[in-house]
Each structure stands twice: as C-alpha cells, then as structure tokens.
Amino acid sequence: xxxxxxxxxxxxxxxxxxxxxxxxxxxxxxxxxxxxxxxxxxxxxxxxxxxxxxxxxxxxxxxxxxxxxxxxxxxxxxxxxxxxxxxxxxxxxxxxxxxxxxxxxxxxxxxxxxxxxxxxxxxxxxxxxxxxxxxxxxxxxxxxxxxxxxxxxxxxxxxxxxxxxxxxxxxxxxxxxxxxxxxxxxxxxxxxxxxxxxxxxxxxxxxxxxxxxxxxxxxxxxxxxxxxxxxxxxxxxxxxxxxxxxxxxxxxxxxxxxxxxxxxxxxxxxxxxxxxxxxxxxxxxxxxxxxxxxxxxxxxxxxxxxxxxxxxxxxxxxxxxxxxxxxxxxxxxxxxxxxx
Amino acid sequence: xxxxxxxxxxxxxxxxxxxxxxxxxxxxxxxxxxxxxxxxxxxxxxxxxxxxxxxxxxxxxxxxxxxxxxxxxxxxxxxxxxxxxxxxxxxxxxxxxxxxxxxxxxxxxxxxxxxxxxxxxxxxxxxxxxxxxxxxxxxxxxxxxxxxxxxxxxxxxxxxxxxxxxxxxxxxxxxxxxxxxxxxxxxxxxxxxxxxxxxxxxxxxxxxxxxxxxxxxxxxxxxxxxxxxxxxxxxxxxxxxxxxxxxxxxxxxx
Amino acid sequence: xxxxxxxxxxxxxxxxxxxxxxxxxxxxxxxxxxxxxxxxxxxxxxxxxxxxxxxxxxxxxxxxxxxxxxxxxxxxxxxxxxxxxxxxxxxxxxxxxxxxxxxxxxxxxxxxxxxxxxxxxxxxxxxxxxxxxxxxxxxxxxxxxxxxxxxxxxxxxxxxxxxxxxxxxxxxxxxxxxxxxxxxxxxxxxxxxxxxxxxxxxxxxxxxxxxxxxxxxxxxxxxxxxxxxxxxxxxxxxxxxxxxxxxxxxxxxxxxxxxxxxxxxxxxxxxxxxxxxxxxxxxxxxx
Numbered sequence: 001x002x003x004x005x006x007x008x009x010x011x012x013x014x015x016x017x018x019x020x021x022x023x024x025x026x027x028x029x030x031x032x033x034x035x036x037x038x039x040x041x042x043x044x045x046x047x048x049x050x051x052x053x054x055x056x057x058x059x060x061x062x063x064x065x066x067x068x069x070x071x072x073x074x075x076x077x078x079x080x081x082x083x084x085x086x087x088x089x090x091x092x093x094x095x096x097x098x099x100x101x102x103x104x105x106x107x108x109x110x111x112x113x114x115x116x117x118x119x120x121x122x123x124x125x126x127x128x129x130x131x132x133x134x135x136x137x138x139x140x141x142x143x144x145x146x147x148x149x150x151x152x153x154x155x156x157x158x159x160x161x162x163x164x165x166x167x168x169x170x171x172x173x174x175x176x177x178x179x180x181x182x183x184x185x186x187x188x189x190x191x192x193x194x195x196x197x198x199x200x201x202x203x204x205x206x207x208x209x210x211x212x213x214x215x216x217x218x219x220x221x222x223x224x225x226x227x228x229x230x231x232x233x234x235x236x237x238x239x240x241x242x243x244x245x246x247x248x249x250x251x252x253x254x255x256x257x258x259x260x261x262x263x264x265x266x267x268x269x270x271x272x273x274x275x276x277x278x279x280x281x282x283x284x285x286x287x288x289x290x291x292x293x294x295x296x297x298x299x300x301x302x303x304x305x306x307x308x309x310x311x312x313x314x315x316x317x318x319x320x321x322x323x324x325x326x327x328x329x330x331x332x333x334x335x336x337x338x339x340x
Numbered sequence: 341x342x343x344x345x346x347x348x349x350x351x352x353x354x355x356x357x358x359x360x361x362x363x364x365x366x367x368x369x370x371x372x373x374x375x376x377x378x379x380x381x382x383x384x385x386x387x388x389x390x391x392x393x394x395x396x397x398x399x400x401x402x403x404x405x406x407x408x409x410x411x412x413x414x415x416x417x418x419x420x421x422x423x424x425x426x427x428x429x430x431x432x433x434x435x436x437x438x439x440x441x442x443x444x445x446x447x448x449x450x451x452x453x454x455x456x457x458x459x460x461x462x463x464x465x466x467x468x469x470x471x472x473x474x475x476x477x478x479x480x481x482x483x484x485x486x487x488x489x490x491x492x493x494x495x496x497x498x499x500x501x502x503x504x505x506x507x508x509x510x511x512x513x514x515x516x517x518x519x520x521x522x523x524x525x526x527x528x529x530x531x532x533x534x535x536x537x538x539x540x541x542x543x544x545x546x547x548x549x550x551x552x553x554x555x556x557x558x559x560x561x562x563x564x565x566x567x568x569x570x571x572x573x574x575x576x577x578x579x580x581x582x583x584x585x586x587x588x589x590x591x592x593x594x
Numbered sequence: 595x596x597x598x599x600x601x602x603x604x605x606x607x608x609x610x611x612x613x614x615x616x617x618x619x620x621x622x623x624x625x626x627x628x629x630x631x632x633x634x635x636x637x638x639x640x641x642x643x644x645x646x647x648x649x650x651x652x653x654x655x656x657x658x659x660x661x662x663x664x665x666x667x668x669x670x671x672x673x674x675x676x677x678x679x680x681x682x683x684x685x686x687x688x689x690x691x692x693x694x695x696x697x698x699x700x701x702x703x704x705x706x707x708x709x710x711x712x713x714x715x716x717x718x719x720x721x722x723x724x725x726x727x728x729x730x731x732x733x734x735x736x737x738x739x740x741x742x743x744x745x746x747x748x749x750x751x752x753x754x755x756x757x758x759x760x761x762x763x764x765x766x767x768x769x770x771x772x773x774x775x776x777x778x779x780x781x782x783x784x785x786x787x788x789x790x791x792x793x794x795x796x797x798x799x800x801x802x803x804x805x806x807x808x809x810x811x812x813x814x815x816x817x818x819x820x821x822x823x824x825x826x827x828x829x830x831x832x833x834x835x836x837x838x839x840x841x842x843x844x845x846x847x848x849x850x851x852x853x854x855x856x857x858x859x860x861x862x863x864x865x866x867x868x869x870x871x872x873x874x875x876x877x878x879x880x881x
Contacts, residue, residue, distance in 0.1 A: 066687070072686050072687055072690070074690075120866060120870070123869070123870050123873055124869050124870075124873040124874075125873070126686075127623070127629065127686075127829060128825050128826075128869045128873055128874065128875060130629070130686070130821075130825075131821060131822050131825040131826070131865065131869065132865075132866060132869050132870075134818050134821070134822065134862075135822065135862040135863075135865040135866045135869075136862075136866070138818075138858055138859075138861075138862040139859065139862050139863065139866070142856065142857050142858060142859040142862070143859075145857065146855070146859075258818060259814075262694065265687070265690065265691075266690075266691060266694060269687050269688070269690070269691040270691070273687060299705075299706060300702060300706065301702075302698045302699075302701055302702035302705075303699050303701075303702030303703055303706070304702075305695075306694075306696065306697070306698025306699035306700075306701075306702060307699060308695070309691050309692065309694060309695030309698065310677060310692060310695040310696065310699070312691065312695075313680065313681065313684075313688055313691050313692040313695065314677075314680060317684075317688060
C-alpha cells in the first residue's frame with residue numbers, strides 16, 4: 001500500500017467489492033454445477049436430492065442464528081416444520097394448490113414460528129438457552145401431534161394437491177419439476193443471504209456474536225437485532241419446509257422433531273459455522289454420506305456417522321469447509337499465519 | 341451554564357457493601373475532567389453507573405437535562421453518552437473501516453439495513469475516511485483488527501466513539517496498555533478532540549491527567565474527596581492521605 | 595386417593611432415578627463445562643451390562659449392579675482420555691458435535707454386540723412385590739429407587755462438603771486456573787469426577803430400568819431429558835439437580851397419569867416456564 005493513502009483506500013474498496021462479487025458468482029456457479037451433476041448422475045434419486053435442497057435451506061437458516069449470531073439452538077426444525085405444515089395445510093384443507101402461494105404460506109409460518117422461538121429463547125443464555133430451544137421444538141411437535149385433524153397427527157399430513165408451477169410445469173412422478181423448483185429456491189435464497197450477511201445488519205450480527213457489550217456501547221440493541229435475525233431465519237427455514245411439503249406431498253411429524261434439529265446442527269458444524277458455503281457443504285456431505293453408508297451397511301451406519309463426527313472434531317475443528325478455507329488461506333499467505 | 345452531564349447523589353451498594361456513597365458531579369459543554377482515585381476507590385462502579393450497566397441504589401443521572409437513571413446502556417448511547425473501554429473491545433475479524441462505518445450507520449439509524457454494503461456507500465465512507473484520517477488510521481482502514489498494533493486499536497476505539505457524535509465522552513484509561521513510544525499519538529488525539537465535546541477521563545497516569553484535564557475529581561472509598569483544578573490537587577490534604585495511605589505509587593501524586 | 599398416592603410414589607421414584615443418572619452430568623458440566631450429550635449412553639451401557647450379567651449369566655441383581663458400574667467406568671476411561679480431553683474448553687457446538695458422535699457410536703456398537711432388542715434386568719426377589727407401610731402398600735422397587743436416590747444425594751453431599759477431595763473439587767469448579775496454581779492437580783480431579791459421573795449414570799441406568807427401559811435407542815431417547823433436568827437445576831449444583839428432578843419428575847408423571855395423550859407436553863412446558871423465571875437454573879449463580 002504505497003502512495004497517497006486515499007487512493008489506496010479507494011483501490012482496496014474496489015478490490016473488496018470485486019472480491020465479494022467474485023465469491024458470489026463462484027457460489028452460484030457451484031450450486032448450479034452441483035445441481036446439474038446430481039441431476040445427470042442420479043436421475044433415479046431426485047427425491048433424495050430434492051430433500052437435500054430442503055434440508056440445505058434449513059441448515060442455512062440455522063447458520064444465520066448460530067453461525068452469524070452465536071445463538072446455539074437444537075430446535076431449528078420448529079421453524080422448518082411450521083413452514084412444511086403451513087404449506088401442506090393450505091393445499092390439503094384450503095384448496096390453495098398453487099406452489100408459489102404454498103411457499104409463501106410456508107415463509108409466513110416460518111416467520112411466525114421464528115418470532116415465537118426468539119421471544120422465548122432470548123430470555124436465557126448459554127446452556128439454558130440451548131435447553132429452551134429443545135423444549136420449544138418438543139412443544140411444537142406435541143402440538144402438531146395433538147392437532148391431528150389439521151396435521152394428520154402421527155400418520156402425517158397427506159392429500160396435498162399441486163397445480164403446475166406457473167401453470168405450465170406439472171409436478172411429475174419422477175420429481176423433475178420439484179427438483180428444479182428446489183434448485184431455483186436455493187439459488188434465490190443463497191443470493192439474498194449473501195447480500196444479507198455483508199449488509200450493515202449482517203455486520204452488526206457478527207459483532208453481537210463476538211461481543212454484545214461492545215455492540216451495546218455502539219448504541220445498538222443486541223436483543224432487537226437477534227429477534228430480527230430469527231424472523232429472517234424463520235423465512236428461510238419456512239421456505240425449506242414448504243419445499244419439502246411440495247416435493248414429497250406429505251408432511252411427517254418428523255419434520256418438526258428434535259432429531260431433525262440436531263441433525264441440522266450436526267450438518268452445520270460439520271461444514272463450518274458462520275459461512276453460507278460451510279452450511280451447504282455440510283448438508284451435502286452429511287446427507288450423501290448418511291445415504292451411502294445406510295445403504296451400504298445398514299448395521300454399522302450409525303457407528304460410521306458417529307465416527308465421522310468425532311473425526312471432524314479431532315481433525316477439522318472448524319468444520320470441513322472452514323478448515324479447508326483456513327488451509328488455503330494459510331498457503332496463500334507465505335508468512336504462514338492462518339486465521340485463528 | 342447548562343450541565344451536559346449531571347450526577348446527583350448517586351449511591352450503590354451490593355448487599356451491605358456500600359461501593360459508591362453519595363457521588364455528585366456536573367459537567368458543562370467542552371469540559372475536560374479527569375476522574376482519579378486509588379485502586380478500589382469505586383471508579384469502575386462509577387463508570388458502570390453512569391453508562392447504565394448498573395442501576396444505582398439511589399440518586400440520579402441526567403443527560404442534557406433529561407433524567408436517564410432508568411435508561412439502559414444503549415439508550416444512553418443514543419442520547420449522546422458514549423464510552424471507550426479500558427481494555428479494547430473490538431471485533432477481531434473486522435476492519436477499522438467496518439467498525440467506524442457501523443458506528444456511523446448506527447448513529448444515523450441505518451445499522452439495521454438488510455441490503456447494501458456500506459463499504460460502497462460514498463456518504464458513509466467519506467465520513468469514515470475523514471475520521472480515520474484524523475486519527476492517522478487511514479492506511480490501515482481495510483486491515484483486520486487482529487493484525488494492527490495495540491496502540492492503533494486504542495486510536496480506533498476513539499474513532500468509533502467519535503463516529504457516534506457524542507455530547508459526553510467517557511474515556512476509561514485511554515492510554516492503558518499502550519507502549520510508551522505510542523502514547524504521544526494518543527495524547528495528540530486527545531488534544532484534538534472537538535472543543536464542544538465534554539470529556540470525562542478515568543486515568544491512572546498522572547502525567548496524562550495534568551496535561552489533559554482542566555479539572556480533576558478524586559474518588560476515594562466511593563466518595564468524592566476533591567473537585568478542583570489540577571494545580572490544587574496535589575496540595576489537598578485529603579487527597580494526599582487517600583493516596584499515601586493506600587497507594588503504592590504515591591510519588592506520582594506528591 | 596389411592597391414585598394420588600401412587601402418582602406421588604411414582605413421581606418421587608422417577609424423580610430420584612432421574613437424579614441418580616443426571617447428577618453425574620451436572621457435576622461434569624459444572625466442573626469441565628462440557629455439554630455431554632453422551633451421558634445417557636453410559637447409563638445405557640450400564641443397563642446392557644446388568645441385563646447380561648443378571649439375565650444371561652444368571653448371577654443375580656446385586657452382582658449385576660456392581661458389574662454395571664465397574665465395567666461402564668472401565669469402558670469410559672479410554673473414551674475420556676482419547677476424546678473428552680480434546681473438547682475441554684472448546685466451544686459448545688464442537689462439544690455437541692463430538693458427544694453426539696460418541697452417542698451414535700455407543701448406540702451402533704451396543705446394538706451390534708447385544709442385538710437390537712429391549713433388555714430386561716430381572717429384579718432380586720427381595721425387591722419384587724409390595725411393602726405394607728401401615729395404611730398403604732408401595733411396590734418395593736419404587737421404595738428401593740427412592741432410597742438409592744437419597745443415598746446418592748447424601749453420599750455426594752458428604753464427599754463434596756466433608757472430604758479433602760471435595761475441597762479440591764469445589765476449588766476447581768470455582769476457578770480451575772486458581773486451583774491449579776494452588777497445587778490442585780485438576781487433571782486428576784477431572785478424571786475422578788468423570789469416573790464417578792459415569793459410574794452413577796450406569797447405576798441409575800440399572801436401578802431406573804423399570805422407568806426408562808433399556809433399549810437400543812436409550813442414549814438418544816433420553817439424551818435430552820438428562821440435559822434438560824441438569825440445566826433446569828443449574829449445572830454443578832446438587833440441591834438444584836435434586837429439586838429439578840423431583841419437580842420435573844412430578845410434572846411428567848402426573849401428566850402421563852392424567853393426560854397420557856399429551857405425551858411430554860407438560861414436561862417441556864414446565865421446562866420453559868422454569869427457565870424463563872430462572873434463566874440460570876433453579877440453583878444458578880451469576881458467573
């Protein structure tokens with residue numbers, strides 16, 4: 001950085017900006033290429049791939065609150081499941097069968113669920129907060145179980161009908177339309193979240209994660225910001241839930257479970273928290289690994305998944321993506337100082 | 341003369357332990373006040389009471405005439421009372437430009453914006469650059485905080501505080517932990533603070549106090565024992581007793 | 595009246611079982627600050643060992659209890675040395691990932707060795723049947739569970755308040771760095787506490803098998819229950835854990851008796867209510 005400092009400042013600003021955009025484009029390209037590769041390589045397995053897309057949205061939503069704001073939660077499926085049930089109920093009980101309207105319904109339900117969870121959870125910190133999230137997802141689960149005239153209870157919600165997408169593309173038996181609909185949703189959400197995480201608000205949230213006292217000294221209220229992030233997270237999770245309801249045309253009680261929440265958290269930590277790429281990588285690897293191992297060796301799959309998690313903690317403590325990124329950054333910088 | 345910051349009969353006790361007993365002080369626009377006192381005098385408690393981190397047991401805090409005793413820390417910042425920290429509290433992975441930018445946006449009510457990147461917004465960046473320039477931090481604007489020296493981090497704390505355009509600035513040992521070679525830059529920055537800003541500085545370093553303050557308040561055992569000009573403080577019998585009785589570095593005062 | 599009485603006895607016995615299993619988790623969480631989701635796994639291992647000793651080998655209940663505690667500790671020691679040591683002081687999320695991984699492995703390996711069926715632990719003849727306490731009769735096993743809980747509570751209280759080890763333990767809980775500076779070998783304190791915690795979990799897993807049946811997914815099914823009672827009580831506090839277990843045991847048992855169709859609804863509603871009122875747990879202290 002030589003010469004006039006204000007010139008170098010403008011230069012570094014432009015450089016930063018083009019850096020952001022380059023990473024955006026790489027991300028979009030990576031999603032499209034992976035999606036196409038999945039479509040071409042596993043044409044018989046589109047149901048799994050579409051489920052992967054829906055779960056990826058859930059994990060992204062979790063990354064917003066856990067990775068960017070530092071709120072650990074084992075109850076994120078409450079937001080996801082609310083979206084799934086809302087989309088399903090709109091179709092099964094109200095005859096609203098337009099997939100876009102159903103998605104919108106899922107988003108609204110996710111937002112409401114996010115608001116409820118935020119208000120309850122933000123009353124505590126640390127371990128009690130984690131436990132509140134667990135209690136919440138169980139309450140949502142029991143509630144859905146009891147309201148069986150709406151949700152079908154433990155049998156699951158069925159009878160979800162769908163109009164063609166944009167009135168043109170029928171949701172076919174093989175799941176082609178659902179798959180591409182899912183890819184489109186993920187791309188839209190990804191781009192919006194890329195903008196969000198580097199907006200002033202995204203910056204504020206990262207500040208809250210690191211030091212809420214400093215944020216208060218700036219005159220900003222961490223509580224307000226966290227509620228807002230929870231609402232956004234609810235919209236993302238609700239989108240994922242709606243996609244899951246639309247693609248499978250059933251909603252199972254499992255979509256609102258502690259197990260689903262814990263799995264999402266595992267995927268996120270596996271990939272690396274605090275990075276959208278980490279969330280996507282974690283989902284992809286965990287779900288493919290689980291699918292592969294459970295098919296290859298149904299007796300040992302749980303042990304192998306467990307061993308994978310242990311191995312990640314021991315050998316890739318920042319998650320797979322986070323560790324890879326740090327490794328590459330360390331190689332790029334010759335002074336050998338990596339991001340701590 | 342209207343007071344910018346008024347503290348009236350402030351008391352704080354934890355259980356039976358009285359930490360702050362009946363402290364009053366008043367600051368006018370442009371004041372340069374140093375608050376000193378031996379270890380355990382209750383300076384930290386006083387800072388927490390004034391900034392709103394603690395609620396007083398009784399008494400009042402007023403900002404520009406408004407009673408803010410029941411207002412929390414963020415509300416007081418929004419009303420113009422800004423503090424710096426004794427040990428820097430900065431976001432390690434963010435750059436100075438981002439810190440100051442966030443403060444500017446917070447002041448203008450835009451920190452909650454979901455879209456747009458402030459690094460590309462000219463009106464914000466002009467102000468950020470201006471502030472960083474003034475404190476000599478511009479060349480480091482886009483380096484991560486973890487990569488810059490501690491003295492520069494102290495200056496950044498000051499830049500963040502100024503970006504909030506406070507009417508009262510509470511500096512908690514602004515030169516603490518800074519190597520001797522860098523203190524002159526901090527002192528220079530302090531000397532260049534806006535003249536209409538009221539500054540209350542908590543400090544141990546008596547050299548800095550004498551150079552900076554036009555008024556000195558001495559706190560001992562939770563009470564104000566002296567409030568007057570720097571030239572009188574060393575002559576005051578009660579101050580001498582408070583320091584010589586309990587303070588190892590008495591030579592700084594004497 | 596008979597119903598009220600049997601609910602009360604069941605609630606008390608269930609609460610005590612929860613206490614015996616969870617108190618070890620409370621101590622390790624308070625001491626080592628580890629969110630140990632695998633704690634239930636050790637209770638499960640204890641249950642399987644006891645079932646094997648008592649049912650398959652026919653060696654009797656008393657020996658089964660002893661074997662469960664001893665062998666579970668023996669299994670846990672290498673796990674502590676190789677895996678838990680690595681996550682002390684790590685962020686919560688890392689601990690969650692590691693201990694969920696350990697739980698999965700425990701479930702997978704146990705199912706592989708013991709088979710994926712429900713295991714029973716035949717009670718000693720002396721613990722079967724009912725005891726007449728004058729105006730009512732109580733199933734002896736319930737009484738036994740309650741007495742075990744009391745014994746564990748008293749024993750721990752004595753160990754922590756009255757022994758040398760207890761002093762070192764409390765010092766380490768309060769401030770590990772300071773304790774180490776004063777010459778307390780915190781590593782040993784950690785290891786012993788972990789062993790005791792695991793042993794108690796195994797003991798509780800055996801004694802509580804009438805309430806929490808020993809089955810393949812035990813570790814996952816009750817993972818949350820144990821974590822919840824510990825944080826409701828306030829990690830690291832024996833009276834807090836006891837209060838939380840009795841309170842939540844009562845809520846859960848009453849709910850199941852009176853409105854079984856609501857499942858665990860009341861349990862978790864109570865959890866939310868308690869944490870909202872006591873954000874640091876019943877016995878929580880500001881840190």
